[in-house]
Amino acid sequence: xxxxxxxxxxxxxxxxEHDLLSSLPALIQQAQTAPGWAKILSGINPADITTRAALxxxxxxxxxxxxxxxxxxxxxxxxxxxxxxxxxxIFMSPGPIFDPEGRGSDYWRFARxxxxxxxxxxEIIQNCFAxxxxxxxxxxEGGAMKLGCPVIPAGIGQTEMQxxxxxxxxxxxxxxxxxxxxxxxxxxxxxxxDISSVSKALVSAEALPPSLRTWLQEHGVRHVLQTYGTADxxxxxxxxxVHGELSPGMVLDETLLLEIVRPGTGDPVSEGEVxxxxxxxxxxDYPLIRFGTGDMTAVLPGISPCGxxxxxxxxxxxxxxxTTKIRAMFVHPSQxxxxxxxxxxIKKARLVVxxxxxxxxxxxxxxxxxTSSASLTAGIIESIRDVTKLRGDVIxxxxxxxxxxxxxxxxxxxxx
Numbered sequence: 001x002x003x004x005x006x007x008x009x010x011x012x013x014x015x016x017e018h019d020l021l022s023s024l025p026a027l028i029q030q031a032q033t034a035p036g037w038a039k040i041l042s043g044i045n046p047a048d049i050t051t052r053a054a055l056x057x058x059x060x061x062x063x064x065x066x067x068x069x070x071x072x073x074x075x076x077x078x079x080x081x082x083x084x085x086x087x088x089x090i091f092m093s094p095g096p097i098f099d100p101e102g103r104g105s106d107y108w109r110f111a112r113x114x115x116x117x118x119x120x121x122x123e124i125i126q127n128c129f130a131x132x133x134x135x136x137x138x139x140x141e142g143g144a145m146k147l148g149c150p151v152i153p154a155g156i157g158q159t160e161m162q163x164x165x166x167x168x169x170x171x172x173x174x175x176x177x178x179x180x181x182x183x184x185x186x187x188x189x190x191x192x193x194d195i196s197s198v199s200k201a202l203v204s205a206e207a208l209p210p211s212l213r214t215w216l217q218e219h220g221v222r223h224v225l226q227t228y229g230t231a232d233x234x235x236x237x238x239x240x241x242v243h244g245e246l247s248p249g250m251v252l253d254e255t256l257l258l259e260i261v262r263p264g265t266g267d268p269v270s271e272g273e274v275x276x277x278x279x280x281x282x283x284x285d286y287p288l289i290r291f292g293t294g295d296m297t298a299v300l301p302g303i304s305p306c307g308x309x310x311x312x313x314x315x316x317x318x319x320x321x322x323t324t325k326i327r328a329m330f331v332h333p334s335q336x337x338x339x340x341x342x343x344x345x346i347k348k349a350r351l352v353v354x355x356x357x358x359x360x361x362x363x364x365x366x367x368x369x370x371t372s373s374a375s376l377t378a379g380i381i382e383s384i385r386d387v388t389k390l391r392g393d394v395i396x397x398x399x400x401x402x403x404x405x406x407x408x409x410x411x412x413x414x415x416x
Contacts, residue, residue, distance in 0.1 A: 005115040008254045009308045016310065020257045023282060024049045031287040036069060036078025041289070052268070055290065056259065060266040060278055062292035063232065064321065067095045076100055082285035091135045091231065099135060099231045102285035108135065108234030109253050110143025113227040116240040116251075116306070117202050119173050121148035126166060126198065128154050128176030128184075129205070135231050136205060140175045143235075149173075156180065159187045166195035174221070178203040178212050185219050196220050202227060202238075207316065226250070228316055230293055233281050237313050240306040249300040249312035255282055258311055259290070260299060263320040263408045264333025266290065274298045274406030276320035277313075296320050296406040322409040326353055326360050331388050333408040336364070339383045345369065345376055350402050351392075354412045362392035371396040 004010055028046040031037035040059060049055055061079075069077030075084065075098040082102055084090070089101040101107055119125065125144050131137035131153060144151045152165055156176070162184045165171070174181050181201055188195045201216065204227045216224050225239040228250055237250035252258055257280040260269050269275040277295050281288040296319065300312040323332045331351065340346045348367040355361040364384055368376065377394045384392040 004307060005112050009112070009251075009310070011309055013303075013309050013311075016254070020282075021050055021052070024055065024257075024280070027280070027282055027287055028289060030081055030284075031079075031289055034078055034081045034287075036073060036076075037287070037289070039078070052259070055257075055280065056266065056268055058266075058290050060261065060290045060292045061288070063097075063230065063294050064292075066097050066232070070098055074098075076286070079288075080286050087285065089135070089138065092133045093231050097231070100286050101135065101138070102283075106142045106146040108139035108142055108229070109255065110140050110227070110235050111146040112143075112253060113202055113225065113235055113238030114140075114143045114147055114149070114173075114175075116238055116308075117173065117200050117223060117225050118241065119144075119147060119149060119200060119202075122150075123172040124150045124152065124169060125173045125175055126152045126154050126162070126169075126171040128156060128162065128174060128180055131155050135234075139229070139234055140202070144175075159183055160191070163188045163191055163193050163195060166198055167193045170197040172197060173200040173202065174198050175202045177205050178208045178216065178224070179206060181216060181221065182212065185216070185221075199223065201225070204229065226315065228295075228313075232286070232291065233279055233283075233288065233293075236277070236279060236293075237315075239315075240304060240308060242304075242306040247304050247306040249304065250315050251304055251306070251308045252311045252313065254310060256280070257282075258299075258313070260297065261292070262333075262337060263296070263322060263406060264335075265337040267337070272298055272301065272404070274317055274404055276406070292320070294320050298404070298406075317406060320406070322407060322411075324353055324409050324411050326362055326388075327390055329388065329390055331362075331390070331409065335387050336408050338387050339364065339380065340366075342383045343376065343380055345373075346380070347399050348402055350407060351409045352412055353410065356414045360413065362388075362390060363395055364392055365395045365397055365402060367399045367402055368396050369399065371398060 025046040087100050088103045091099040129136035200223045201221045208226050213224050227238040229235045237252045240247045259278040260275040261278050263276045277293045279291050296317045297313040340349050345368050346366045350365045352363045380394045
């Protein structure tokens with residue numbers, strides 16, 4: 001248990017699932033007191049939402065919807081249940097999109113990923129996430145405070161001062177983007193300055209290629225773990241260690257309910273299939289019910305060898321918004337889903353756009369049981385024209401033929 005922050009992380013998965021699902025009615029009832037959620041969840045009886053199947057019938061509210069919702073009802077689109085005067089902070093991300101922070105310890109739940117990294121009470125953290133307007137810096141600081149760790153609020157930029165701070169204050173851990181840590185290490189080498197005290201790093205906000213992780217480890221940062229989160233939710237999932245080595249996947253936070261849905265829809269995918277991350281967050285100030293992050297991932301089977309029993313995801317696997325312009329018309333993943341719904345024979349579909357610029361060829365590849373059905377092909381072609389107002393071809397393929405990469409629309413055009 002010493003490697004886990006608390007007993008929640010080792011719960012029986014069935015007990016965790018029961019706790020989350022049994023909390024849904026109260027969450028939805030609370031959300032419906034906010035005018036924005038009252039509109040989105042109009043006609044929903046909270047007492048009916050006690051299973052994943054019932055939850056899947058509720059609409060998905062996507063991050064891409066927030067700007068319009070907020071502009072119509074500043075500052076939070078009527079989605080908060082705590083009055084703005086009772087909040088502790090208001091953040092502004094590009095867009096702009098506003099994010100509320102209420103009051104409470106480790107509000108954004110960063111203690112778990114820091115603890116998984118091996119950070120313990122009294123260890124100094126150099127926090128190189130931004131503190132201005134966006135919440136990342138204060139997200140990490142909240143987790144550090146819960147663990148009892150002093151924080152150097154370094155923020156971003158001022159690379160020489162970052163090196164000087166690490167040399168003189170001897171922090172144990174770095175928090176920030178992986179690329180900025182590389183810049184700091186290179187600057188320290190240039191200056192001939194010792195920053196070897198930094199042996200651990202929790203990184204986020206951008207991709208961490210295996211080559212960069214290896215480079216950081218070769219330059220003294222022994223443990224480098226990623227966390228995945230958003231400005232609206234905070235920490236969502238994080239990497240862990242087992243016997244000092246990286247454990248596969250990222251472990252979901254204890255207080256979130258995860259669904260993976262087909263991009264452009266609210267329909268859950270089969271286990272292991274790539275799709276969009278949809279989170280239900282039990283935040284008392286800012287309840288988010290079926291919130292589509294716009295990012296894609298897939299669930300890993302089994303339990304992590306690190307001892308944490310929560311769901312694991314593969315990590316960030318691209319963006320879910322695959323809207324593509326074809327012959328001057330936008331085609332959306334939701335339109336592909338609409339076509340699929342019209343034909344129950346289709347198990348899975350992928351719209352491939354090929355050809356050269358100004359000579360687009362649109363082909364819907366459909367997984368079906370009978371790949372020789374001419375009548376089905378003709379019907380799907382008609383649906384494509386009806387839904388997208390564009391002509392398209394159809395190819396029927398055997399079940400399991402299409403790639404498991406979450407793509408509903410693939411742009412394979414040549415732009416030479």
